[in-house]
Amino acid sequence: MSTTVGCLCGANQFQLKGSPAAKAYCHCQTCRDMYGGDLLSATAWSSDQLIWGKRASGTFKHPAKSITRHFCTFCGETLFGINRLGMTVIPNTLLVRNGCFPNDYSPAFHLFYEQRVINVEDDLPKYVAGWDGPLYISSRH
Numbered sequence: 577m578s579t580t581v582g583c584l585c586g587a588n589q590f591q592l593k594g595s596p597a598a599k600a601y602c603h604c605q606t607c608r609d610m611y612g613g614d615l616l617s618a619t620a621w622s623s624d625q626l627i628w629g630k631r632a633s634g635t636f637k638h639p640a641k642s643i644t645r646h647f648c649t650f651c652g653e654t655l656f657g658i659n660r661l662g663m664t665v666i667p668n669t670l671l672v673r674n675g676c677f678p679n680d681y682s683p684a685f686h687l688f689y690e691q692r693v694i695n696v697e698d699d700l701p702k703y704v705a706g707w708d709g710p711l712y713i714s715s716r717h
Contacts, residue, residue, distance in 0.1 A: 580629075581666070581674045585651035587632040593625045597663065598707070599681055601696065604688035606641045610657055614694045617668040619681050626656070626664050686712075 582589040596619035607616040634649045642660035647653060657665040671681050686692075689702035689712040696702075702712040 577680070579671075579674075579676050579680075581670060581676070582630070583648040583651055583653040583655060583670075584673070585648060585653075587630060587650045588648050588653075588655055589629040590631075590655075591627045591629065592621060592666070593627065594621075596621050596666075596681065599684045600687050600707075601683045601685075601700075602687045603690075603692040605691055606638065606643055607688075608693070610636075610638060610643055610645050611654060611667060615692065615696070616665075617683055618665050619668065619671070620659070620663040620665050623658070623662055623664055 577594060579592040580589065581592060598620040600618065600620070602616045602618060607618075608614065611618075632649050633646045633655055635644050635646050637644045643657055645657045646655045648655060653670070654667055655670065656667070659665050668681060668683075683700065685700050685707060686696065686702040687707060688705055690704045704710050704712050
């Protein structure tokens with residue numbers, strides 16, 4: 577599978593090859609800082625799955641965390657981030673606007689749910705932190 581994605585003004589274009597390694601909602605403070613929302617709906621890809629076409633991007637490295645955000649230098653749209661694991665994180669808002677959602681990229685779980693600022697009522701697994709750790713257990717019955 578190959579998906580072509582571009583920014584709002586068209587100055588940036590890239591292809592995503594294959595399938596994402598993860599599809600999630602992230603509730604961590606770092607994602608809220610970097611992507612400007614209450615939570616981030618995104619897909620994570622290995623770095624070799626993104627192939628640049630047109631390129632006019634800038635970068636912003638978080639001052640204290642191991643994450644970098646890439647954005648269009650013309651329209652300002654966030655293109656993707658590189659997280660502490662070296663994964664390319666594509667916001668689903670970009671995929672939606674490029675006609676790629678919801679069939680292939682619907683989130684399958686929540687990450688860092690303990691750090692959430694809004695409650696989400698759904699049946700997806702909610703991990704306290706990363707997906708290799710424990711599930712969040714609500715104190716409500």
